[in-house]
Amino acid sequence: MRVSPSIVRAITALQHTVQLDEGGRGIAALVRPGQLLAAAQTLMQPADGGVLVLTGFPCLRERSPPVETDGPPGAVSLARTLRAVGSQPVTMLIEDHSEAALRLCAAAAAGDDRVPLDVSGFPVADQWQPADDERLERLRASSSSLVCIERAGESLDGVCYTMRGLPMGASLLGKLNSLAAPTSGLRTVGIGDGGNELGLGSLYDEVCAAIPNGPKIGCVTAVDAVLVASVSNWGGYALSCAVALLAWDRGSSSSILSGLGAAADDPSAFVRATVGDSTVVRNVLMAANEGGFVCGISGATAGVVDGMPLEKQIEVFEQLCTVTSDAMAASARGAAGAL
Numbered sequence: 001m002r003v004s005p006s007i008v009r010a011i012t013a014l015q016h017t018v019q020l021d022e023g024g025r026g027i028a029a030l031v032r033p034g035q036l037l038a039a040a041q042t043l044m045q046p047a048d049g050g051v052l053v054l055t056g057f058p059c060l061r062e063r064s065p066p067v068e069t070d071g072p073p074g075a076v077s078l079a080r081t082l083r084a085v086g087s088q089p090v091t092m093l094i095e096d097h098s099e100a101a102l103r104l105c106a107a108a109a110a111g112d113d114r115v116p117l118d119v120s121g122f123p124v125a126d127q128w129q130p131a132d133d134e135r136l137e138r139l140r141a142s143s144s145s146l147v148c149i150e151r152a153g154e155s156l157d158g159v160c161y162t163m164r165g166l167p168m169g170a171s172l173l174g175k176l177n178s179l180a181a182p183t184s185g186l187r188t189v190g191i192g193d194g195g196n197e198l199g200l201g202s203l204y205d206e207v208c209a210a211i212p213n214g215p216k217i218g219c220v221t222a223v224d225a226v227l228v229a230s231v232s233n234w235g236g237y238a239l240s241c242a243v244a245l246l247a248w249d250r251g252s253s254s255s256i257l258s259g260l261g262a263a264a265d266d267p268s269a270f271v272r273a274t275v276g277d278s279t280v281v282r283n284v285l286m287a288a289n290e291g292g293f294v295c296g297i298s299g300a301t302a303g304v305v306d307g308m309p310l311e312k313q314i315e316v317f318e319q320l321c322t323v324t325s326d327a328m329a330a331s332a333r334g335a336a337g338a339l
Contacts, residue, residue: 003037007249010327011037011242015227017319018234023306025163025194029210030203030228039189039225040242043082047144050089052179052186053079054148056098057197058172059162059296065098066172068296069305071150072102073284074191074236076109077276078147079117081240084274085247089118091139095174096121101291108287109280125170136176140186146179147239149191150232153177153198153219161217163194180221188223191235193306199223231306237275237317241324244274248328267328271321281317285310 015036021027043051055075058066072094079090094102099121106117120139122132152160152168154177160168180188180198190199195207196217203226207218229235248270264270271277285303295304303310328334 003246004249004331006327006331007245008037010245010323011040013323014238014241014320017316017323018229018238020230022230022308023193026210027193027228027230029206030195035227036238036242039227039239040246042187042189042225043145043147043243044246045187049142049144050091051082051145051147052139052143053090053092054146054151054176054179055092056094057150057152057296058168060294061166061168061172065101065292067098067293069285069288069293070232070296072105072288072293074149074233076105076117076284077236077240078149080109080276081243081274083117085243091118091120093120093122093176096123101288101293104287104291105284108283109276122174122176124172124174128175140179140184143186146186147189147191148180148198148223149236151198153196153200153221155196155217156220161196163196163213163217165213165216177221180223189225189227190223191227191229191232191239193229193232195219197232199226202226231308233305233313234316237320240275241320244271245324245327247274248333249331251333267325267334270328271325275321275324278314278318281314282310285313
């Protein structure tokens with residue numbers, strides 16, 4: 001897929017914005033040039049099926065729901081963008097214990113048409129039935145790509161661990177991670193911020209060397225394209241912007257933009273239609289709290305993610321949108337539309 005140099009530069013700037021390690025986890029050792037571009041290109045390859053977006057990190061083991069606020073909002077952002085540029089169907093996956101909360105997030109991000117994004121819940125492993133295997137296989141067979149964002153991933157001993165090395169077992173996680181197996185036939189993208197997320201096995205040696213508890217908690221499952229971010233939601237927002245940039249770069253004649261109407265030719269409107277705006281991000285984070293998701297570090301609500309306040313979440317998202325719309329406006333297509 002040919003990409004305009006100016007769009008590549010913009011995607012590089014997006015990646016830099018979300019890899020400053022505000023969380024202080026030592027992710028610099030996991031950063032590689034071109035991670036975001038590779039992830040976006042993986043999702044924008046011609047496909048004969050839909051996209052699955054898998055999330056859920058149940059580190060709050062004694063809570064109900066046990067999933068933190070990092071992950072679901074980023075998953076919703078990606079699902080919204082992929083649907084907007086024509087990747088149909090797009091289905092978000094999570095365990096039953098967190099399905100209702102994820103549905104609230106999805107409804108908050110649905111956009112002007114208010115058509116909810118698709119969410120599918122599955123039981124945890126100790127309640128899993130043969131019918132769940134069949135339902136999961138149908139989803140896999142009808143899909144071409146899988147995005148795992150802040151999804152607990154199995155370590156070397158087959159256990160999913162929190163950053164503190166606490167196990168998340170069969171009462172918290174189902175069998176959805178089988179979708180990321182090399183034999184699944186899906187193109188795979190993984191987004192994480194600590195090394196114990198599904199897909200970060202692509203950087204397993206680096207995780208073991210640079211992340212506290214790395215040899216114990218590090219996920220061993222690799223993916224086709226991995227993206228590390230200071231906060232996984234931010235990685236999701238950046239990937240949404242990168243996908244929007246690639247869609248813009250393909251030109252207004254592309255069939256994937258046919259549903260955007262007048263917004264397909266105006267950079268600011270294009271970003272709002274495909275990625276959203278700060279109101280959408282705020283609404284999704286508030287919906288996450290309403291559904292019972294809380295900060296995985298502090299247990300706080302009020303839009304706090306990974307110990308950082310709502311204002312920081314909005315600030316980063318707006319920075320990403322500014323880079324995106326500015327690049328669109330400065331591109332050859334944007335300049336032509338301004339004439």
